[in-house]
Amino acid sequence: MTGVPDITLNNGVTIPQLGFGVFQIPPEDTKEATALALDVGYRHIDTAQMYGNEAGVGEAVRASGLDRSEVFITSKLDNGAHAHDDALAAFDKTLATLDLDYLDLFLIHWPMPTVSDYAETWKAMEAMYAGGRVRAIGVSNFQTNHLNRLAAECTVIPAVNQIEIHPYLTNETVRSFCAEHGIAVEAWSPIAQGGVLEDPTITAIAERVGRTSAQVTLRWHLQRGDIVFPKSVTESRVRENFALFDFELGDDDVAAISALNKDERTGPDPDVFGS
Ligand SMILES: NC(=O)c1ccc[n+]([C@@H]2O[C@H](COP(=O)([O-])OP(=O)(O)OC[C@H]3O[C@@H](n4cnc5c(N)ncnc54)[C@H](OP(=O)(O)O)[C@@H]3O)[C@@H](O)[C@H]2O)c1
Numbered sequence: 001m002t003g004v005p006d007i008t009l010n011n012g013v014t015i016p017q018l019g020f021g022v023f024q025i026p027p028e029d030t031k032e033a034t035a036l037a038l039d040v041g042y043r044h045i046d047t048a049q050m051y052g053n054e055a056g057v058g059e060a061v062r063a064s065g066l067d068r069s070e071v072f073i074t075s076k077l078d079n080g081a082h083a084h085d086d087a088l089a090a091f092d093k094t095l096a097t098l099d100l101d102y103l104d105l106f107l108i109h110w111p112m113p114t115v116s117d118y119a120e121t122w123k124a125m126e127a128m129y130a131g132g133r134v135r136a137i138g139v140s141n142f143q144t145n146h147l148n149r150l151a152a153e154c155t156v157i158p159a160v161n162q163i164e165i166h167p168y169l170t171n172e173t174v175r176s177f178c179a180e181h182g183i184a185v186e187a188w189s190p191i192a193q194g195g196v197l198e199d200p201t202i203t204a205i206a207e208r209v210g211r212t213s214a215q216v217t218l219r220w221h222l223q224r225g226d227i228v229f230p231k232s233v234t235e236s237r238v239r240e241n242f243a244l245f246d247f248e249l250g251d252d253d254v255a256a257i258s259a260l261n262k263d264e265r266t267g268p269d270p271d272v273f274g275s
Contacts, residue, residue: 216257
């Protein structure tokens with residue numbers, strides 16, 4: 001028992017609401033970082049082909065002694081592999097690199113709307129799903145217009161949409177669309193890579209509830225119902241980011257943090273990224 005709630009995706013598969021992200025962890029450090037996270041109790045790891053560190057994730061999971069079914073593993077299709085056959089080959093490569101028989105969740109990493117046809121890519125994702133070696137498929141960085149196109153032209157509704165969300169970018173339009181259409185929301189860069197931790201509203205709440213700014217921010221995400229996977233290579237922070245289930249924020253605190261939104265991205269704009 002880890003105390004982490006599960007979220008049920010639209011195909012019945014369950015995903016731990018709190019996981020561990022490995023973006024920007026160098027490949028040679030990823031096995032150790034992931035092993036620490038598993039030791040602390042994380043049972044959901046978020047990697048991507050683009051991060052170059054899938055091998056370390058697979059090694060850590062196999063070395064952990066945990067049953068494969070106890071760890072939820074996500075990876076993401078690289079931006080250069082959107083063509084149908086390239087996507088199928090890239091998925092095979094991900095399984096080979098992770099050295100696993102199946103993946104829990106595979107996402108289109110970015111829609112790349114100006115340079116590729118993401119609806120055709122989604123049809124390749126549907127073929128992977130039908131093949132039975134991935135338990136759920138989803139998208140990342142999809143805006144409502146991209147999701148509408150998938151709904152019109154494709155068969156499977158994405159199980160998740162992984163998008164940038166933190167107190168300075170609450171991304172309500174895409175979140176509401178996903179809620180209406182049964183698509184679970186995953187919040188990437190949940191603490192804006194540290195950029196929200198000095199915010200006076202957040203530090204004041206943290207001081208009052210006796211927690212850190214990172215814990216308050218992550219708790220805000222969880223209470224809004226989103227899935228998060230903060231990244232850290234610092235042991236104390238890996239533990240701190242997991243200690244979120246013995247306190248609660250009041251509705252007024254959740255609302256005050258949501259009101260910090262200024263539509264400020266730390267990452268690229270999905271409508272133009274790739275141009
Ligand atoms: N789909 C996408 O396009 C996309 C884009 C970006 C990220 N992601 C996913 O989302 C995950 C999380 O996002 P992210 O890695 O960009 O950013 P993040 O989790 O918001 O922040 C990570 C940064 O904050 C620091 N940090 C972590 N915990 C802290 C704490 N308790 N106190 C103070 N500082 C802390 C880390 O430093 P140290 O490591 O030095 O401790 C690191 O510099 C990624 O790892 C990846 O899995 C997806």
